[in-house]
Amino acid sequence: MKILLLAPQPFYQLRGTPIAVRLLAEVLGKQGHLITLLTYHEGDDVEIANVSIRRVSGIPFVNKIPPGPSIKKILCDLLLLHESIRLVKADRYDLVHAVEEASFIAAVLKKRYGIPFIYDMDSSMAQQITEKFAVAGILKPFLSSLENYTIRQSLGVIAVCKYLEDIVFAVDPTKPVLRLEDISLLGDQVGEEEDLKETLRIDGKIIMYVGNLEKYQGVDLLLRSHQKVLEEIQSAHLVVVGGNKRAIEKYRRKASLLNLGSRVHFIGPRPLSRLGSYLVQADVLVSPRIRGANTPMKIYSYLDSGKPVVATSLLTHTQVLNHEIAVMVAPDPMDMAQGTLALLKDEERAKGVARRAKERVRREFSREAYERKLSGFYVEIENEAVRSQPSQMGGNR
16 A cells, blocks of 8 residues: 555654654555655654655754654644645555544545545543643543544554553444554664673662653652662662753752762663663663553563563553563652562562563564554455445545
């Protein structure tokens, strides 16, 4: 099929959704589909078989677009709508694959040009917006009804976790839905390994967090937890991988105020191709997220690393994690510290948790499993289109 893939993010960048979009594009291209990937003006160009990357025009003051809802994203989405209309007028697409809020754009394209679309639901837009902007709470019923409309109008939905799958079925129990979790990104690691104990002068155990430093990730909780850990194991070090300069400076100041001194290291972003070489140097991997429903992408790589994981016992984690493959803790500094200490002190328990986690990744969250699930869903969607409207695929213009 000829597919218009709408990706309302900077692409390509080393962060959650752009990484997921790249994987999606690679798999669809590998399956022989011809993809036009329409995205924001920011990001690095990458070569993907059967994929042509198109970008919206840049706005001079719109740059460094952050994750999540923002005025900058709204402006870029308006440009995405304009450019997508121009593309469908100029060419013939069989299907639109719309990621996140681009589903609203896809619904417009369907109404005006008859092109069916898949809603790639990485999060609930209504929930995201109202969580980030408290003033938007009064708009939640409207935002939810708009989200529900796009679900009903779609040919099918790809949901990244069970929570989102349940939202879809509550709106339309008959809607074709694929629960397509993220996968481990470790794969074949390349690049020279950085010895953290040498470069950071670490003389003890390493507790590691990987990811951005947005508030919902629970970095404040993690720092307070590390205070408690140091009360029992003074040689323990917390290494934080990721974050932009502004966030890193903010949390360095906080670490200093908490008297954590040289026991916390913010090393900034590192190449994805070397992720595995960092994870294997940890004694414990942590995910202290305090808000959200979708499962963090890093969790799948954590589980695949062969290192034990400590995570908050909230829906964002419990859809994938349990006490067999991780240590689940309350979003509380003392409980997180106790969970971390339990693994640091009991090597056999740590090895058992890590081994079971790795086995589960191989069964359920490998690239092979991802490709199999996505390919099967696309066959189902093509059949659904033929059953519902034989002339639909290919568009009616």
